[in-house]
Amino acid sequence: MDTNFQILHQFLDSFSPVGARSTDVVTPELETSLQSFAAGNIEESQLEDLSRELLANEMAMERLATLLKGG
Amino acid sequence: MANELDLELVHDALAGDTAACAKIGGDEMCGWIQAVLVKRGASPTEAKDLTADVFGDCFGRLGDRPPLLKAYNGVGPLRPFLCRAALNRLIDLKRRQRFQGSLPSRSYEDAPTDEFDLLEGESDPASDDNLVNLLRDALIHAFEQCNARDLMLMRLVSIYGVRQESVAHALGWSQSKVSRAIVGVMAQIRASTIEELQKADPWLELDWTDFLGLCRNSTEFLVGISDQKH
Numbered sequence: 001m002d003t004n005f006q007i008l009h010q011f012l013d014s015f016s017p018v019g020a021r022s023t024d025v026v027t028p029e030l031e032t033s034l035q036s037f038a039a040g041n042i043e044e045s046q047l048e049d050l051s052r053e054l055l056a057n058e059m060a061m062e063r064l065a066t067l068l069k070g071g
Numbered sequence: 072m073a074n075e076l077d078l079e080l081v082h083d084a085l086a087g088d089t090a091a092c093a094k095i096g097g098d099e100m101c102g103w104i105q106a107v108l109v110k111r112g113a114s115p116t117e118a119k120d121l122t123a124d125v126f127g128d129c130f131g132r133l134g135d136r137p138p139l140l141k142a143y144n145g146v147g148p149l150r151p152f153l154c155r156a157a158l159n160r161l162i163d164l165k166r167r168q169r170f171q172g173s174l175p176s177r178s179y180e181d182a183p184t185d186e187f188d189l190l191e192g193e194s195d196p197a198s199d200d201n202l203v204n205l206l207r208d209a210l211i212h213a214f215e216q217c218n219a220r221d222l223m224l225m226r227l228v229s230i231y232g233v234r235q236e237s238v239a240h241a242l243g244w245s246q247s248k249v250s251r252a253i254v255g256v257m258a259q260i261r262a263s264t265i266e267e268l269q270k271a272d273p274w275l276e277l278d279w280t281d282f283l284g285l286c287r288n289s290t291e292f293l294v295g296i297s298d299q300k301h
Contacts, residue, residue, distance in 0.1 A: 004283055005229040005257060008210060011286035014294045015207045040241050047242075051223040061223075065231035068241060 024059040034060060038067035078145035084130070085140055095140075095149070096126045103150060104157050111281075112274045113161050121160045125153060147291035155202060155288055162201040165274055203289050205271060206282065213263035221256040228253055 026034070033050055036042050042050065054061050083091035094100075101122050108118035131138035143152050214222065227233040228249070235253075239246045261279050268277055277285070290296050 002225070002229040002253065002257060005225055005260075007283050007287050007290075008260070009226070009230050010296060011290050012207065012210055012214075014290050014296065015203050016211070038241055040243060042242070047220050051219040054223050055219060055226070061226060061231065065227055065233050068227065068233045068237045 024057060026057070026060050026063055030057075030060055031063070034064045034067055037064060074145045074148050077149040078143070081140045081143050081145075081149065085138060092130065095129060100150070100153065101126070104153055107154050108157055108161055110276060111158060111161060112165075112276045117161065117164065121157055121164065124160055125157045128156065129153075142292070144292060144295055146295050147288050151284070151288045152292050155285070155292060158285070159200060159202045162205060162272065162275070165272065166201070200289070200293065202285060203293065205268070205275075206286055206289065209264045209267040209271065209282075210260075210286075212267045213260045216263045217256050217259055218252075221252040224249060225253040225256050 030053065033042070033046070037050065054064060080091050080094060084095050104122045104125065105115075105118040108121055109115060113121065125139070128136070128139040130140065139156055143149065224238055227238060228235055235246050235249045238244075239249045242249070264282060265277075265279060268275060268282070
């Protein structure tokens, strides 16, 4: 794990403007994409858009992490 | 708590203990803060004046604000707490100097705002922290410059604890490719952040280690969160 990145993440999490924070909703379509990712079925061309969506959605990141950990 | 001695010293000073006050405002602490300010871009005179201001604020001698020391929560050591306060004042001073002798030239009748309106307000303790705003804006800018995929992978691995091997397997990559992606994104964050800081405040001397330390201290002192890695 990169502890420097953790410091930066914690800082931004504490001080980012409220409007810039996560929307925290995992839609059924997004859930399907996350499961495809975890199963190794995501296309490289889909990855950029999905990544942007994930960076704006903390709950989706958590869900993907759980799936990748085998949950 | 890791900084119990500092917290006790501050409590004693606020209660009027002259020995505690003398220890906090003594030559050693003053010299250290002045040296930090000079290292960050202050002139020796500015460093001396700002340090005196900070120690005045510590005990509420200046203005009608509560003593600065009342904000000390003991989550981090006292020295970096006072350093943050001094650095905030230095940023404020340098930004005010930028406006001296160059008043906005636009017509006040036509313009709803001018440059002074764009300076930080005083209403919210977090929003009027010059240092936090400077660090945050540089960091947000840097994150925006990053490749979204690589940044997402960095978050999966560093924040959510997903193994690089699992990410590599899902993407059909080698583990070294995942590793290169997250090392690369960190290097880009570092370079873009320092570049943005230089654009915002060219006088400010901050290296990456300083930046990380200030981010950590800001979270500790303003939010009360510690990563316990001093």
